[in-house]
Every structure is written in structure tokens, then in C-alpha cells.
Amino acid sequence: MSKRNVSVNVEYLTRVEGHGNIVVDVKNGELKTCELQIVEAPRFFEGMIRGRSIFEAQHITCRICGICSCGHTLASIQAAEDAIGFKPSKQTTELRKFLLHMENLDSHILHIYLLVAPDLLGVKSFVPLINSHNDVVRRALRMKKACNDVCDIQVGRHVHPISSIVGGFTKLPREKDLDAMLKILYDMRADMTATVELAATLKFPAFERDTEYVGLVSDDAEYPMLIGDVGSTDGVRMNKKDYKKITNEFIVPHSSAKHAKLSRNSYAVGALARFNLNADKLHPKAKEIAAAIGLKPKCINPYLNTAAQLVECVHSLEEAIRILEDFKKNGVNLDEEILVGLNEKGNIPVKPGNGVGAVEVPRGILFHNYEVDEKGIIKKANCIIPTNQNVNNIEQDMKKLVPEILDKSDEKITLMLEMLVRAYDPCISCSAHFLDVKFVNR
Amino acid sequence: MAKPKVAFFDFACCEGCQLQVANMGELLFDVLGAIDVVEFREVMSEKGPDKIDVAIVEGSITTPHAVEKIKKIRERASVLIAYGSCATIGGVNGMKNNFKLDDIRKEVYGKDAKYFETIETMSVPQVVKVDYLVNGCPVYLPEFVKVLKAALAGLPYQVPDYSVCVECKLNENVCMYQKGVTCLGPVTKAGCNSWCINNGNICYGCRGMVSNPNEKGAKDVLEKYNIPMDLIVNKMNMYNKCREIDQREQKKR
Ligand code: SF4
Ligand code: SF4
Ligand code: SF4
Numbered sequence: 001m002s003k004r005n006v007s008v009n010v011e012y013l014t015r016v017e018g019h020g021n022i023v024v025d026v027k028n029g030e031l032k033t034c035e036l037q038i039v040e041a042p043r044f045f046e047g048m049i050r051g052r053s054i055f056e057a058q059h060i061t062c063r064i065c066g067i068c069s070c071g072h073t074l075a076s077i078q079a080a081e082d083a084i085g086f087k088p089s090k091q092t093t094e095l096r097k098f099l100l101h102m103e104n105l106d107s108h109i110l111h112i113y114l115l116v117a118p119d120l121l122g123v124k125s126f127v128p129l130i131n132s133h134n135d136v137v138r139r140a141l142r143m144k145k146a147c148n149d150v151c152d153i154q155v156g157r158h159v160h161p162i163s164s165i166v167g168g169f170t171k172l173p174r175e176k177d178l179d180a181m182l183k184i185l186y187d188m189r190a191d192m193t194a195t196v197e198l199a200a201t202l203k204f205p206a207f208e209r210d211t212e213y214v215g216l217v218s219d220d221a222e223y224p225m226l227i228g229d230v231g232s233t234d235g236v237r238m239n240k241k242d243y244k245k246i247t248n249e250f251i252v253p254h255s256s257a258k259h260a261k262l263s264r265n266s267y268a269v270g271a272l273a274r275f276n277l278n279a280d281k282l283h284p285k286a287k288e289i290a291a292a293i294g295l296k297p298k299c300i301n302p303y304l305n306t307a308a309q310l311v312e313c314v315h316s317l318e319e320a321i322r323i324l325e326d327f328k329k330n331g332v333n334l335d336e337e338i339l340v341g342l343n344e345k346g347n348i349p350v351k352p353g354n355g356v357g358a359v360e361v362p363r364g365i366l367f368h369n370y371e372v373d374e375k376g377i378i379k380k381a382n383c384i385i386p387t388n389q390n391v392n393n394i395e396q397d398m399k400k401l402v403p404e405i406l407d408k409s410d411e412k413i414t415l416m417l418e419m420l421v422r423a424y425d426p427c428i429s430c431s432a433h434f435l436d437v438k439f440v441n442r
Numbered sequence: 443m444a445k446p447k448v449a450f451f452d453f454a455c456c457e458g459c460q461l462q463v464a465n466m467g468e469l470l471f472d473v474l475g476a477i478d479v480v481e482f483r484e485v486m487s488e489k490g491p492d493k494i495d496v497a498i499v500e501g502s503i504t505t506p507h508a509v510e511k512i513k514k515i516r517e518r519a520s521v522l523i524a525y526g527s528c529a530t531i532g533g534v535n536g537m538k539n540n541f542k543l544d545d546i547r548k549e550v551y552g553k554d555a556k557y558f559e560t561i562e563t564m565s566v567p568q569v570v571k572v573d574y575l576v577n578g579c580p581v582y583l584p585e586f587v588k589v590l591k592a593a594l595a596g597l598p599y600q601v602p603d604y605s606v607c608v609e610c611k612l613n614e615n616v617c618m619y620q621k622g623v624t625c626l627g628p629v630t631k632a633g634c635n636s637w638c639i640n641n642g643n644i645c646y647g648c649r650g651m652v653s654n655p656n657e658k659g660a661k662d663v664l665e666k667y668n669i670p671m672d673l674i675v676n677k678m679n680m681y682n683k684c685r686e687i688d689q690r691e692q693k694k695r
Contacts (some may be wrong), residue, residue, distance in 0.1 A: 048537040059646060060680070063534045063579065066458025110464070127479060130471075138468055145467025156641035158465070159458040159580045163641045170642030341623025341644050 046381045054080045054376040055343045070103040071361030079368040080166045083355025092168040098323045101316040106147035107362035108309040113140030120202040167348045199310045204303040213273035223281040225360040234263040240358035243367045259392035266393040269364025271308035286315035305423045350376040387426040446495035449481035453501030458580040459526035496521045502528045502535040503564045516570040524566040525576040531650040532565040532684025579648035582634045602632045610636035619667040628663045629655040
């Protein structure tokens with residue numbers, strides 16, 4: 001067994017958002033290569049938005065990723081407002097948090113049902129589940145559509161929200177909109193209960209590797225998604241302005257992607273990181289679910305990121321409902337509706353500056369950073385997406401995992417590796433930072 | 443009769459258009475009932491057969507590898523649908539063409555820029571023959587369903603060639619120009635039901651330019667507010683930069 005040769009080469013890793021290859025090479029029981037390669041065509045967003053108005057930034061950068069479109073929008077807006085020194089109102093902030101919850105819910109449901117469940121139920125994709133688990137697929141699509149319908153009401157659409165811009169919202173929910181959204185979310189509770197029940201029956205591989213978990217942290221009682229400092233389970237805490245000291249991006253000669261590290265040789269972001277950092281701030285119902293499925297901080301099984309996503313689903317649903325109920329009680333101030341366009345009327349004062357947005361999106365902490373001139377034109381932009389931060393950690397996991405499962409068949413090893421990568425829910429397509437695979441042999 | 447074999451493919455894009463499709467919810471079953479999805483990398487591990495009836499393609503062509511890949515897909519498919527602005531008109535990826543390729547590579551990748559193959563962004567119809575186009579960033583679902591039905595039935599689909607203003611007026615929105623901000627509605631192809639204006643924002647031109655803006659419902663808006671056509675045509679670069687490739691080709695001829 002120890003002298004075994006294994007060569008895994010999974011091209012076009014399916015069921016991850018984007019294109020990745022796994023390459024593992026074991027000779028005589030010794031691990032020679034272990035890589036997660038990225039073959040996505042870089043889309044050069046950071047270069048493209050140079051010279052554009054800060055009021056267009058979110059419109060463009062949300063198109064980095066359709067799934068995290070609202071998250072990119074909010075990180076972009078936060079960076080833009082930070083750069084020009086604009087402070088959003090309390091109402092705006094609450095509505096933004098709401099939007100973030102909807103996206104978190106939507107994305108996690110997609111991931112749990114369509115991308116992970118097939119593995120755990122032993123089929124190749126959700127397509128066979130249409131026959132074997134019809135009710136499950138219907139529920140998944142129903143929940144996904146519910147999130148989408150709520151976003152339609154709040155911001156025009158989920159994929160590339162329309163009304164959420166620098167300064168606030170171009171359209172605010174009326175009483176009837178609040179009622180419609182609340183109805184959808186109340187109705188979703190039953191499906192959420194069924195989801196939790198299903199998830200409780202899923203078996204995750206047992207594997208552990210201690211690592212550093214990074215995400216937003218704060219001093220108040222709220223599970224931070226939109227606002228906070230950046231912290232880690234190794235005790236780091238920094239202002240978001242210092243994000244480059246968190247990510248410490250570096251290039252490794254053998255590998256395809258820029259890697260990130262903080263206190264150790266890699267770190268992880270995402271639902272499990274947030275759970276490990278802030279589990280005590282979750283909604284009571286979410287805490288209950290965590291206890292029921294036995295998820296406790298600090299959990300160091302990366303496969304359980306999916307379980308943490310489940311816990312967050314419950315949290316996001318309940319928090320979203322709470323925010324809407326508060327608005328029902330206190331009313332929405334419609335006078336805050338804004339008209340900005342490209343700010344040709346100068347409704348929002350602009351000054352030169354350098355701003356950072358740090359927002360928790362479904363896959364982990366996302367940074368946007370813009371430098372703008374006195375006219376609000378972008379001079380320099382930088383976006384660091386969660387998957388960029390996770391790739392190094394995934395490789396470290398693979399390096400520990402492969403030797404532990406060498407007694408299994410090639411198919412099983414491949415599947416375990418694919419599942420590991422999928423557990424991180426990587427969104428490779430949006431990566432602006434991945435280096436090309438081709439120069440492995442340079 | 444066997445169900446038509448349908449495959450989904452993606453190139454440089456945000457995958458938002460395929461998400462729009464997933465957002466149909468349970469309605470998706472009706473669609474899935476009529477077709478046999480044979481390849482869809484993002485949600486399926488299965489790989490499709492050599493011959494497919496309908497290829498549904500998302501994203502822009504931005505690398506030499508992608509050029510080869512889309513040509514192969516064209517060979518495999520009887521019908522090719524390009525959906526989403528990235529595919530139909532180049533979309534936001536076209537903004538790359540505003541810069542010298544070397545400069546933009548350096549901006550993003552620094553000294554490692556030389557390792558990146560990138561070519562001028564092209565839309566799918568700029569590389570291969572396309573049978574159906576569904577514009578929009580993202581696609582407007584009712585239109586996508588309409589086109590898919592047409593494609594499966596072998597019927598033609600004509601992309602609307604009048605401006606967003608036409609729909610916008612039907613929706614009784616107050617015109618953005620009246621409120622003092624610019625809007626690309628007058629030069630942009632309709633079909634989205636003036637989505638953005640209904641939600642208090644301006645039109646950014648995501649569906650591509652109408653072929654003759656002055657005649658296609660824009661004239662009265664532009665005259666009323668005294669807006670020079672050039673000014674707004676210039677703003678179209680966010681989504682429509684790839685038009686320049688066609689214009690260049692036309693000049694050559
Ligand atoms: S057209 Fe827009 S929504 Fe569709 S894939 Fe391209 S960027 Fe995404
Ligand atoms: S210019 Fe814009 S706001 Fe005015 S009618 Fe046309 S689409 Fe509507
Ligand atoms: S209003 Fe304009 S930008 Fe908005 S969806 Fe329609 S065409 Fe696209």
C-alpha cells in the first residue's frame with residue numbers, strides 16, 4: 001500500500017462554479033504533486049474599471065459573479081462610499097444586510113442541494129435526483145425561486161441587482177412589498193425545516209486538519225456579515241483597511257493560483273470560518289440546528305463547510321424575517337429613495353480617496369478596494385475574492401488527505417478530492433487573480 | 443419522438459445567465475420535461491454525446507483556446523443559441539478592448555502578465571454562426587423561454603429592434619431625462635420590459651444597440667430633451683465595445 005502509485009487528473013471539475021482541475025501524483029506511496037489548477041479565462045475586471053466613474057463600479061463589478069452578484073455589489077458600494085467619504089443611513093444599512101442574507105440563503109441552497117447532495121446521495125448530478133428524489137429537487141428549486149422572488153421585489157432582480165447603488169436605493173419597498181416578501185419568507189420556513197431534516201441524514205466524510213479561519217468580527221451581538229473588522233481564529237484582528245496584511249498574496253512557482261496566508265501557511269474563509277468565529281452570535285434557531293447536527297466551534301473538518309452553510313441558512317432566513325418585521329413596525333422612510341444615475345447632478349458629494357469594502361459573501365470574506373480622484377474616477381482597483389483565499393487551504397487539505405486515503409480505490413480517492421473542493425463551494429469563474437496553469441513547466 | 447438533446451456551455455462570463463435559468467424554480471420541470479439535458483458542466487458530472495440538437499452558449503470569447511472550443515461546439519450542434527450579453531454582443535467583457543491588451547494584463551497580473559494568453563474580446567456571433575440570440579445582462583427570463591420554445595419548434599425568433607423607451611413609456615415611468623440624468627434607453631434594444639427604469643435606475647444599454655436609433659423610438663425622447671445622439675452612443679461602451687470589431691470588418695470589405 002505504501003508503495004502505491006496514484007495519478008488523479010480531474011479535468012474540468014464539475015459542479016463547482018467555474019473551471020478547475022485537480023492534479024495529484026503519488027509515486028511509490030510518496031506524494032509528488034497535489035494541485036488545484038484553475039483554467040478559467042481571466043476577465044480583467046480590475047483593469048477594466050480604471051477610468052470609470054465610482055458610480056458605475058458596482059454595476060460593473062457585480063458582473064464578476066452571478067451567484068455573488070449582491071455581495072460584489074455591496075462590497076463595491078462599501079469601498080466606493082469609503083473612498084468618497086459617504087456615510088449610508090441606518091435604513092440603507094439594514095436593507096443592505098437584508099439583501100446579503102437573501103443572497104447567502106440563495107447561494108447556500110444552490111450549493112447544498114444541487115452541488116453537494118448528489119455526492120452524498122451517490123449520484124452524478126441532480127438530474128437523476130429528479131426521478132429518485134423528485135420532492136427534494138422540487139423543494140430546492142422552490143426555495144431558490146423564493147429567494148429570487150424576494151430579491152426581485154427588493155432590488156429588481158437577484159442576478160445583478162438594479163436598485164442598490166452608491167448612496168442607497170433607487171427604489172424602496174412599499175408596505176405591500178414588505179408583505180409580499182414576508183409571505184414568501186414565512187412560507188419558506190416549512191421547506192427550511194425539511195431541508196434541515198434531510199441534511200441531518202447526510203453523511204460527511206470524516207477528515208480533520210487544523211487551520212486558521214478568517215472572517216469579519218465585531219464587538220456587538222450581531223453575526224457580522226456587512227460590517228466589522230477582519231479577524232481570525234488565531235487571534236488576529238485588523239481594520240479592513242489593512243486587508244493586504246490579511247491576505248498576503250503570494251505566488252508559488254509550482255502552482256496555478258495566487259495563494260493567501262496569514263498566521264500559518266494557509267487560511268480558510270466561508271461559512272465554516274464565520275461559524276468558527278461567531279457561532280455564539282447566531283440566531284437562536286440556527287444555534288439549535290447546529291447543536292442538533294453536532295456542529296461545534298472550532299470545527300476543523302472542511303467537508304462540514306456544507307453543514308455550516310445549513311446553519312447559516314436558518315440564521316439568514318430568520319434574520320431576514322426579523323429585519324422585515326422591524327420595517328413593518330417602524331415603517332420605511334420613502335424620502336430616502338435616491339436618484340443618482342452617474343451623479344451628473346452631483347447629488348452625492350465626491351472627494352478623492354482610497355476606500356475598502358470587506359463583506360461576507362456566501363463563500364467567505366470579499367475585499368474591494370478603489371482609489372478615486374477628485375471627480376470620482378477610479379484610478380486603481382483591487383478585488384480579492386474568497387476562493388482566491390481558499391485555494392491554498394484546499395491544497396493543504398489535499399496534501400494531508402491523500403496519504404490518509406491511499407488504501408481506497410482510485411475512483412474513491414478522486415471522488416473524495418472532488419467532494420473536498422466542492423465543499424469549499426469555490427467560485428473560480430470570478431477569480432481575477434488566478435495565474436495560468438500553462439507555466440507550470442516554465 | 444426522442445427528446446431533443448440540449449447542452450449548456452459557458453465561456454468568459456459571470457454565469458449569471460444560467461442562474462437566471464435555474465431561477466425558473468419548479469417551472470424548470472416543464473422545460474426539462476420537453477428536453478434531454480446532456481451536458482451542463484456546472485451542475486452535472488456527465489459529459490454529452492458528439493451530436494447535440496441544441497447548444498445553449500453563455501459568455502464571451504477571450505482566449506485562443508475558447509475560439510477552438512466554440513468552433514467544436516458549433517460542429518456538434520444543429521442549433522446554437524447564444525444567450526446573455528457576454529455571448530451576444532461581448533457585454534462587459536468588451537471593456538477590456540478599451541485598453542491595450544498588454545497594459546491590462548500588467549495591471550492585473552504585474553510581472554507575471556506575460557503568462558496570460560488573452561485576445562480581444564469577441565461575441566459568439568463574431569466567431570461562429572449563431573441561430574438564436576437572447577440579449578440581456580442577465581437575460582430576461584420570459585424572453586429566454588420564448589426563444590427556447592421557438593428553437594425547439596424550429597421557428598424563427600426576431601429580436602426586437604425598437605428602443606427600451608417604447609416599453610418604458612408603456613410602463614408609465616417618469617423619464618430619467620426629465621429627472622436630469624442620462625439614460626441609454628433611447629438607443630438600446632427593447633425586450634427587457636424596461637427592467638432597470640422600473641426599478642429607479644437608468645438603462646445602461648445591456649441589450650445592445652438598436653440598428654437605427656433615430657427611427658426606433660428614440661427620436662422624440664432625444665429631441666424633447668435636446669440630447670445629441672453622439673453623446674449617448676459614446677456611453678454605450680460598457681456593453682457594446684465589441685461593435686467596433688464589426689465596424690472594422692465592414693470597413694475592410
Ligand atoms: S450576460 Fe451578464 S449576467 Fe449573463 S453571464 Fe454575462 S455578465 Fe453574467
Ligand atoms: S430615456 Fe430612459 S427613462 Fe426615458 S423613456 Fe427612454 S428608457 Fe425610459
Ligand atoms: S433597462 Fe437597459 S440596462 Fe436594464 S435590462 Fe433593459 S436594456 Fe439592460
